[in-house]
Amino acid sequence: MYKEGVILLILIYTEQILSLNIATTFNLTFMHDTxxxxxxxxxxxxxxxxxxxxLYLAKAIKVIDNIQIQEDEEAKKYLRKQGGTxxxxxxxxxxxxxxFAWLNATYFLF
Structure with a gap:
């Protein structure tokens, strides 16, 4: 679920940038002091x-539903492959x- 994790990181980063921009633009220093x-x-x-x-539960159910159990060993291999890290x-x-954090801190990308 790397794609979903990256999307979450982008959302968190965007929120932080927006709140910082709003706080500095409108001189709302209390946002970061409180x-x-x-x-x-x-x-x-x-x-x-x-x-x-x-999301994880839906993914797990989808993987399990896709298994056509013919033999126990084949099902175990399939599950290991789908659930592996x-x-x-x-x-x-x-x-x-x-x-990215270093570049952002060094060069203020955003």
């Missing part, structure tokens, strides 16, 4: 938790996030 950031973080975490739980993809995503 619990606004904590509230928004809690809100995004809660909402995304519910959404991603449903990729350490390479996770590492590339983590390195990409670090590079």
């Amino acid at each position: 619990g606004y950031n904590i509230f928004m973080t809690f809100l995004f975490a809660t909402v995304s938790g519910f959404i991603f739980n449903r 990729s350490i390479v993809s996770a590492l590339l995503l983590a390195v990409g996030m670090v590079i």
Whole structure:
């Protein structure tokens, strides 16, 4: 579910940029001095938790429904392949996030 995760990161990043732009444009410094950031973080975490739980459940049900069990070993191999994780993809995503954060902090991309 990397695609969905990247979409969530983009949404969170966009919200942070918008709130920073609104706060600086309209001189609303209280937005960052109060619990606004904590509230928004809690809100995004809660909402995304519910959404991603449903997305993952739907994906799992779809994979299980697609199995045509002919033999137990074949079904196990199929499930392992569909439910497997990729350490390479996770590492590339983590390195990409670090590079993006560094570029953003260094060159103020957004």
